[in-house]
Amino acid sequence: MRIIKVKNYDEVSVKTANLILGQVNLKPDAVLGLATGGSPVGAYKKIVEAYNNGEVDFSGVTTINLDEYRGIKRNHEQSYWSFMQENLFKHVNVREDHIFIPNGENLNSEEVCREYDKIIENAGGIDMQLLGIGLDGHIGFNEPADHFEKNTHCVELTESTIEANKRFFESKDEVPRQAYTMGILPIVQAKKVIMIANGKNKADIIKKAFTGPVTPEVPASILQMHPDFTLIADEDALSEI
Ligand code: F6R
DSSP states (O other), X not given: OEEEEESSHHHHHHHHHHHHHHHHHHOTTOEEEEOOSSTTXXXXXXXXXXXXXXXXXOTXXXXXXXXXXXXXXXXXXXXXXXXXXXXXXXXXXXXXXGEEOOOTTOOOHHHHHHHHHHHHHHTTSOSEEEEOOOTTOOBTTBOSOSSOOOSOEEEEOOHHHHHHHGGGSSSGGGSOSEEEEXXXXXXXXXXXXXXXXXXXXXXXXXHHHHXXXXXXXXXXXXXGGOTTEEEEEETTTTTTO
């Protein structure tokens, strides 16, 4: 694993955006695995800036997002669909039929999950997967468990995740309790994986995930085994290692 240590969130965002832009410029039909949450917002801004400067073309790119809340309307302002539209898709020329996010409106978990696995398979897997990390070590919404779940599945969000995500909703009660998430397999099979971590509150979990044992109790720890994994983090997030 490679660690890129930078001073602050802005530098995290610049480095992350540059890796993604490099990927797309090298392979115009790249399959990007994308994340939501606070961590990638700055990188998406930088990517939009680069697009506006004519530095990148997304017309051949396919995007496959990690996750979506179960039982949320696509156009709900906190759906991951809306997040991606607002932060990236509506500002660049990704083709709409090349954008994939689990269908949170469909409550038939079996159907959603099998469809999503098919989508990932048909895309030929992921060239570059972008990740954040949850305070409990989750990647996507692969929450701590006694085994790694390989394929797309429906999860009960942990108390820690509901607590962390309530900042995006009017109240904690409104945070959905379940989500669909890509499984661990396509993440570890991605050719390149990059993770963003910033801020002091990520320092403990970064230490656990990358200096502790590989265990499904800390899902991100599996990335220690990935042949091309880059952690882009600020000094605060790296302060415990
Ligand atoms: C989001 C996702 C989550 C987040 C994680 C960190 O699509 O898959 O794993 O990356 O919860 O969230 P932030 O970046 O808000 O700290």
